[in-house]
Amino acid sequence: MKLEDIMSRLAEVARSVPIHYRDGILGSMTTPPHPLAKAAFDMFQGLNVNDEELYRPLRELEEEAIKELGSYLGGSRCTGYITSGGSESNLAALYLAREHGFNNVYYTAAAHHSITKAAYLLRMRPVEVKMKEYRMDPASLRSLCKANGPGVVVVTVGTTSVGTIDPVEEVSDVAAECDSIVHVDAALGGLVAPFVYPNRKLGFQNGPVMSATLDPHKLGLAPLPAGGLIVRDEHWFKPLDFKAEYYPAGHQVGLFGTRSGGPVAATWAIVKYMGRDGYAAQAHELMERTRYLLNEVKGLGLETPVDPEVPVVCIEHAGDDYLMRSLAKEGVYVYKCGLVPGIRVVVMPHVTKALLDKFVSLLREVLSQQR
Numbered sequence: 001m002k003l004e005d006i007m008s009r010l011a012e013v014a015r016s017v018p019i020h021y022r023d024g025i026l027g028s029m030t031t032p033p034h035p036l037a038k039a040a041f042d043m044f045q046g047l048n049v050n051d052e053e054l055y056r057p058l059r060e061l062e063e064e065a066i067k068e069l070g071s072y073l074g075g076s077r078c079t080g081y082i083t084s085g086g087s088e089s090n091l092a093a094l095y096l097a098r099e100h101g102f103n104n105v106y107y108t109a110a111a112h113h114s115i116t117k118a119a120y121l122l123r124m125r126p127v128e129v130k131m132k133e134y135r136m137d138p139a140s141l142r143s144l145c146k147a148n149g150p151g152v153v154v155v156t157v158g159t160t161s162v163g164t165i166d167p168v169e170e171v172s173d174v175a176a177e178c179d180s181i182v183h184v185d186a187a188l189g190g191l192v193a194p195f196v197y198p199n200r201k202l203g204f205q206n207g208p209v210m211s212a213t214l215d216p217h218k219l220g221l222a223p224l225p226a227g228g229l230i231v232r233d234e235h236w237f238k239p240l241d242f243k244a245e246y247y248p249a250g251h252q253v254g255l256f257g258t259r260s261g262g263p264v265a266a267t268w269a270i271v272k273y274m275g276r277d278g279y280a281a282q283a284h285e286l287m288e289r290t291r292y293l294l295n296e297v298k299g300l301g302l303e304t305p306v307d308p309e310v311p312v313v314c315i316e317h318a319g320d321d322y323l324m325r326s327l328a329k330e331g332v333y334v335y336k337c338g339l340v341p342g343i344r345v346v347v348m349p350h351v352t353k354a355l356l357d358k359f360v361s362l363l364r365e366v367l368s369q370q371r
């Protein structure tokens, strides 16, 4: 193909799909990456972090970034690796739990689907725990783990469908009673909750918490794909260090093979640049916009299943499919909540008040046409 034909086809595809800087992407947990993160990504994207002999300094950047992210969740000696996203982090976390002898996976219906997917792939036993107001019910966990035995309890800090936070402390206490461990899925909420609720112990402050998921490619402002698996210490991480004879170092880290240095360098750069204060400021701003949206939505006579604790707003509506498709025709793209009938807005950094206003007025229009 000629270069100009290739470029014009690419331009045509870019015109035909929604793009953050041009359209109203309101339902996705993606956002445009920070320019610094993109620059760092470009510098190292062609290098393989898994060759530790040649690229040990990249692995050091990775460990520094993981330590910083882990510190937000109360960890001090954390290690881990930059994954392709929350799904891989959750898979790797459950794999670690299994290798350390835990076969049951306690989870709720509000857990991300990658949890049951991982349990299925790893042939672990999923045990569904009841919820109270869309949060894990510690009493239900207690009776289930007494009946079924120890396992890994998956709590979510910022549920994908309704934006709630499981009671990590109470669940950890019950897990300790049952000789179980806890994995914290804070893929989205990990860069909000620690700053907005500084008095809650949402992570490694609780003894049974052995691992956490926190995605730099969501609120971290890193380019896709960049997920984070954070584990308590070197000992817990060991099963993810695999023998690989042909590598000069003789081993390799993580579930998969070649790992690009792009996401690693990008995550390190943006985490060091934003730091605790930068992410805290972003978190407060996003929660402020979230409350604004909640108010507007209630003004339309609509309801949310709960008041969200992270910037995820589920707007209840039986005709969610119709609403989603009607809004999309006008260039505003929401998702469905999933857990309950309704449409979901994630207030990501690019979701400004102006965009929220546009959404609310379109929603009002679509609803009036439907009635």
Ligand SMILES: *Cc1c(COP(=O)(O)O)cnc(C)c1O
Pocket: 029, 084, 085, 086, 087, 088, 090, 112, 114, 156, 158, 159, 160, 185, 186, 187, 188, 215, 227
């Ligand atoms: C987004 C998300 C995931 C999955 O992350 P991917 O990067 O899409 O694989 C897992 N858990 C939670 C709570 C999430 O919000």
